[in-house]
Amino acid sequence: MRLILVTALTMLAFAANSLLNRLALVEGGIDALTFGTVRLLSGAVMLALLALALRRGLRLGGRGHIVGVVSLLVYIYGFSSAYTVLDAGIGALILFGAVQITMFAGALLGGEQPLPQRSFGAVLAFAGLVWLLWPGGAVSVSPLHGALMAAAGAAWGIYSLAGRGAVDPLAATAANFILAAPFGLGLTLVTAGASGLTAVAPLGLGLAVTSGAVTSALGYLLWYGVLPRLERSVAAVAQLTVPVIALMGGLVFLGEVPTLTFVLAAVVVLGGVALSVVPQRRR
Numbered sequence: 001m002r003l004i005l006v007t008a009l010t011m012l013a014f015a016a017n018s019l020l021n022r023l024a025l026v027e028g029g030i031d032a033l034t035f036g037t038v039r040l041l042s043g044a045v046m047l048a049l050l051a052l053a054l055r056r057g058l059r060l061g062g063r064g065h066i067v068g069v070v071s072l073l074v075y076i077y078g079f080s081s082a083y084t085v086l087d088a089g090i091g092a093l094i095l096f097g098a099v100q101i102t103m104f105a106g107a108l109l110g111g112e113q114p115l116p117q118r119s120f121g122a123v124l125a126f127a128g129l130v131w132l133l134w135p136g137g138a139v140s141v142s143p144l145h146g147a148l149m150a151a152a153g154a155a156w157g158i159y160s161l162a163g164r165g166a167v168d169p170l171a172a173t174a175a176n177f178i179l180a181a182p183f184g185l186g187l188t189l190v191t192a193g194a195s196g197l198t199a200v201a202p203l204g205l206g207l208a209v210t211s212g213a214v215t216s217a218l219g220y221l222l223w224y225g226v227l228p229r230l231e232r233s234v235a236a237v238a239q240l241t242v243p244v245i246a247l248m249g250g251l252v253f254l255g256e257v258p259t260l261t262f263v264l265a266a267v268v269v270l271g272g273v274a275l276s277v278v279p280q281r282r283r
Contacts, residue, residue, distance in 0.1 A: 029201025098153025
């Protein structure tokens with residue numbers, strides 16, 4: 001039961017990241033690159049303070065962090081950049097579709113053999129997600145920004161797969177953020193030197209700090225903590241709840257009225273997830 005509760009809390013943090021990012025880019029007066037960098041830096045500071053307080057030090061060495069740092073950078077900047085153009089629905093569909101495909105591929109390559117019930121649950125959940133987010137009419141997707149979002153989804157899938165081997169979730173997550181932060185800051189400074197500095201509104205800055213220090217740093221810390229106890233296929237399917245939670249947050253905080261399609265599609269997604277995570281016996 002504790003594992004289920006922590007996983008659910010982690011999915012809530014992921015969904016909150018989507019809401020904070022959308023709000024910041026639309027109404028917060030901040031550009032995607034600056035948002036990603038502030039998010040990364042504030043997450044690194046929060047995790048460094050936690051590691052110093054709870055572990056009495058930081059462990060940044062070892063080759064194992066290379067995959068985590070690179071995938072974290074691709075995810076953060078791909079996600080923010082893609083949402084400057086992509087519709088929220090189609091963007092989420094590309095992102096979490098790529099996450100699921102990447103993690104299921106990793107599960108198969110790692111020798112995991114999902115049971116038929118789990119595979120059916122994954123297909124059902126993804127079908128519900130497609131139904132929920134599929135545009136009502138013809139939609140034009142920028143190939144560049146669609147590729148950025150797909151890259152972000154694949155990177156997050158790789159980051160999650162890499163986290164399964166973390167012995168100390170706090171040390172691993174802190175190292176990933178701290179090592180990635182200078183690269184993100186350098187990218188921002190180079191871009192600012194080429195195109196000039198842009199003003200950042202206090203609202204956008206506050207949303208970016210909240211996303212980095214709270215929903216990213218603490219959310220990813222929880223995620224690295226539960227990953228070793230979740231099978232790869234279960235971890236992939238569980239993340240399909242994030243778009244549903246994010247849209248529910250939009251209904252609550254933005255005053256949108258839920259439709260029958262939303263309710264039915266959400267039931268399909270959550271039903272597929274439940275089917276996948278219910279304990280099963282192999283014959």
